Amino acid sequence: MLAFIGGTGLTRLEGFEILNEKLVDTPYGQPSAAVLEVGHSEHPQRSAFFLARHGHPHGIAPHAVNYRANIWALKEMGATAVIGVNAVGSVDPSLHPTDLVLPDQLIDYTWGRASTFSTDSAVEHIDFSWPYTASLIEQIVSAAKSSGIQVRQGGVYAATQGPRLETAAEIRRLANDGCTLVGMTGMPEAALAREAGLEYASLCLVVNPAAGVKAEGAPDREITMADIEQAVLDGMSNVRQLIATLVGEQQQR
Numbered sequence: 001m002l003a004f005i006g007g008t009g010l011t012r013l014e015g016f017e018i019l020n021e022k023l024v025d026t027p028y029g030q031p032s033a034a035v036l037e038v039g040h041s042e043h044p045q046r047s048a049f050f051l052a053r054h055g056h057p058h059g060i061a062p063h064a065v066n067y068r069a070n071i072w073a074l075k076e077m078g079a080t081a082v083i084g085v086n087a088v089g090s091v092d093p094s095l096h097p098t099d100l101v102l103p104d105q106l107i108d109y110t111w112g113r114a115s116t117f118s119t120d121s122a123v124e125h126i127d128f129s130w131p132y133t134a135s136l137i138e139q140i141v142s143a144a145k146s147s148g149i150q151v152r153q154g155g156v157y158a159a160t161q162g163p164r165l166e167t168a169a170e171i172r173r174l175a176n177d178g179c180t181l182v183g184m185t186g187m188p189e190a191a192l193a194r195e196a197g198l199e200y201a202s203l204c205l206v207v208n209p210a211a212g213v214k215a216e217g218a219p220d221r222e223i224t225m226a227d228i229e230q231a232v233l234d235g236m237s238n239v240r241q242l243i244a245t246l247v248g249e250q251q252q253r
């Protein structure tokens with residue numbers, strides 16, 4: 001069954017009915033919130049799992065998220081594939097707030113996070129050449145087509161430590177590294193999903209041009225939470241619609 005991890009601006013799936021709710025205890029402690037099983041009136045035979053990455057209400061900073069507990073809890077509930085929803089800044093200046101992007105690569109700049117299920121006595125070196133599951137990306141692309149929603153396929157997600165936003169020089173470095181998107185939660189979530197044997201993809205909603213990135217001729221502006229909140233408000237309805245379609249297009253239970 002599909003699972004969605006909601007991020008900034010997606011702590012609940014409005015329009016969905018909560019069919020079941022479970023606070024899962026894991027060997028790594030408590031996940032960010034209860035795992036919800038949700039259904040949509042348009043697709044009564046289908047359901048999916050939903051977990052709010054930053055808690056409900058939003059209260060857990062990106063560096064403090066218990067990523068291991070979140071992935072463990074979804075796996076234990078029976079999820080086989082996870083779509084992480086991520087608000088991101090655009091490093092690529094051709095991207096704009098409210099654009100949806102499906103990255104196919106990532107670079108991890110985070111540090112000090114509990115980032116593996118491996119232990120000293122049981123180490124697993126997973127292949128992570130392609131961190132996102134191609135077939136799951138195709139499923140999202142197909143759902144976007146049938147919903148009439150535009151998504152850009154491909155991109156490199158830079159996972160930074162946060163919670164502060166980056167300096168303009170840091171973003172220039174990310175651009176030189178080949179990154180096109182920047183966020184603070186994409187890792188270790190993606191790697192843990194791979195270790196747990198779960199398919200994983202990231203659905204990114206651009207909510208701001210990253211520090212120092214601006215459209216040609218536009219004035220240099222600070223990044224404000226008001227602008228980000230507006231982009232979340234404007235863009236999240238497409239994300240919800242896409243999720244409803246994905247739930248409907250899943251294999252029958």
Ligand SMILES: CSC[C@H]1O[C@H](OP(=O)(O)O)[C@H](O)[C@@H]1O
Nearest residue numbers: 007008062085086087183184185
């Ligand atoms: C200024 S918003 C930053 C916040 O939003 C993103 O979270 P998520 O990926 O969970 O949507 C970003 O990573 C930061 O945590």
Ligand code: HPA
Nearest residue numbers: 087088089182183184210
């Ligand atoms: O500009 C950003 N940087 C890092 N994370 C983010 N999440 C949303 N916007 C940003």
